[in-house]
Amino acid sequence: MWSRRAFLRITGAIGTTALAIRTRGLDDVAAASAAVAARSPDDVASDEFYWREIQEAYAPDRTLINLNNGHHSPSPRVVQDALKRYLDYENQDPVYYGGLINGNIERVRRALAAEFGCDPEELAITRNASESLQIVQDGIDLKAGDEIITTHQDYPRMLTTWDQRARRDKIRVTRLQFSVPTTQQDLYERFERAITPQTKILHFCHITNLTGQLFPVQRLCRLARERGITTIVDGAHAVAHFPFKIRDLEADYYGTSLHKWLCAPVGNGLLYVRKENIAKTWPLQAASERRSHDIRKFEEVGTMPAAPHAAIAEALAFHQAIGAERKAQRLRYLTLRWANALKANPRIKIHSSLEPGQTWGMAMVGVDGINTQALSKFMFDKYRIIVNGVVGGTPPGQVFDYQGLRVTPNVYSTLEEIDTFVDAMQDGLKNGVP
Numbered sequence: 001m002w003s004r005r006a007f008l009r010i011t012g013a014i015g016t017t018a019l020a021i022r023t024r025g026l027d028d029v030a031a032a033s034a035a036v037a038a039r040s041p042d043d044v045a046s047d048e049f050y051w052r053e054i055q056e057a058y059a060p061d062r063t064l065i066n067l068n069n070g071h072h073s074p075s076p077r078v079v080q081d082a083l084k085r086y087l088d089y090e091n092q093d094p095v096y097y098g099g100l101i102n103g104n105i106e107r108v109r110r111a112l113a114a115e116f117g118c119d120p121e122e123l124a125i126t127r128n129a130s131e132s133l134q135i136v137q138d139g140i141d142l143k144a145g146d147e148i149i150t151t152h153q154d155y156p157r158m159l160t161t162w163d164q165r166a167r168r169d170k171i172r173v174t175r176l177q178f179s180v181p182t183t184q185q186d187l188y189e190r191f192e193r194a195i196t197p198q199t200k201i202l203h204f205c206h207i208t209n210l211t212g213q214l215f216p217v218q219r220l221c222r223l224a225r226e227r228g229i230t231t232i233v234d235g236a237h238a239v240a241h242f243p244f245k246i247r248d249l250e251a252d253y254y255g256t257s258l259h260k261w262l263c264a265p266v267g268n269g270l271l272y273v274r275k276e277n278i279a280k281t282w283p284l285q286a287a288s289e290r291r292s293h294d295i296r297k298f299e300e301v302g303t304m305p306a307a308p309h310a311a312i313a314e315a316l317a318f319h320q321a322i323g324a325e326r327k328a329q330r331l332r333y334l335t336l337r338w339a340n341a342l343k344a345n346p347r348i349k350i351h352s353s354l355e356p357g358q359t360w361g362m363a364m365v366g367v368d369g370i371n372t373q374a375l376s377k378f379m380f381d382k383y384r385i386i387v388n389g390v391v392g393g394t395p396p397g398q399v400f401d402y403q404g405l406r407v408t409p410n411v412y413s414t415l416e417e418i419d420t421f422v423d424a425m426q427d428g429l430k431n432g433v434p
């Protein structure tokens with residue numbers, strides 16, 4: 001256990017009042033992490049003295065319980081402060097100072113590439129995962145009859161993008177279905193069986209936005225490469241959620257948001273393009289021919305503030321101060337805390353795998369006999385818990401036959417908040433919901 005003495009030394013607290021109001025900065029978080037460095041991330045996952053440091057580095061509205069961080073997450077205070085600082089600086093003379101800030105963005109590119117494992121010359125900084133993935137979906141040459149294989153549980157905007165391309169270029173879009181939770185082998189075989197001589201692209205999530213179902217990304221990318229097929233991986237929920245290196249996935253393209261699990265300011269994303277694919281991929285907004293081979297051609301989007309991209313640096317430093325493995329284990333600990341407390345009830349349906357290495361901070365729970373939207377409304381009306389109620393739709397939307405609450409805490413979530421969610425679910429199970 002992290003000792004109370006170490007806790008007091010690190011916080012520099014003089015009295016309990018100071019403890020309550022002290023704002024944690026990067027140094028505090030780094031010092032707290034140094035104090036637990038000898039222990040395994042699994043062990044630290046349940047050390048509330050340590051996680052109190054992280055909780056206090058954020059400024060959420062604690063009158064609410066936010067279990068919808070998967071949509072996008074609040075930033076730590078240091079990141080929000082950096083964003084405001086850059087905005088103020090830029091506003092003194094937007095052209096001059098915005099230019100100065102933009103001149104430093106190469107450092108952000110290199111830092112992101114080092115942390116997430118790719119060459120900086122393969123990494124574009126975008127505004128979100130939608131932009132990253134649409135650059136690729138609309139930027140790859142395809143002809144009538146070419147086939148894309150994706151799934152019914154891929155993200156709606158990405159499905160819409162393929163549907164539009166089908167109308168525009170007469171490509172064929174095949175959507176696969178799968179039950180949840182399922183195995184890596186099952187997903188692999190579904191794609192393998194579906195491939196035809198016309199298949200040009202496999203497009204799938206690293207983990208889905210619904211149940212957090214993990215995909216066998218590297219195996220699918222190898223399968224595709226053997227058959228001369230391109231891979232596009234939607235990593236919107238994977239980056240900075242659990243540790244991996246992008247290059248190890250062996251994908252051709254990988255897109256993510258940075259305002260979800262990295263907690264960067266809203267309006268940040270990342271696009272990885274394997275070097276040999278850069279020249280043959282058209283940017284969404286035109287760039288000059290001399291930039292054909294330059295990853296920066298995907299960033300030409302006209303005038304926008306420099307501040308959000310600059311503040312990624314602070315978000316990355318905060319993420320590193322916690323440590324990717326410690327963060328992943330804490331997220332898993334929070335998920336298991338609510339899931340294990342509920343799962344014995346036969347009416348509870350956990351739609352996510354609880355096996356190690358499959359699920360971290362995102363899981364879905366349904367209740368037999370309770371309408372999901374009513375349950376989500378009950379959570380907010382009675383308990384002020386914000387949680388995403390998810391129900392399957394029909395094409396062109398996502399199609400799936402389960403429903404439930406998608407629960408996504410983050411590193412600033414407290415055990416009291418998780419336990420209140422459990423109590424609220426028990427209340428609903430016992431007494432019903434309006």
Ligand SMILES: Cc1ncc(COP(=O)(O)O)c(C=O)c1O
Nearest residue numbers: 128129130131155209234236257
């Ligand atoms: C799987 C998946 N892909 C893409 C996106 C799009 O992300 P953004 O809205 O940040 O562009 C999301 C957003 O939730 C998502 O969950």
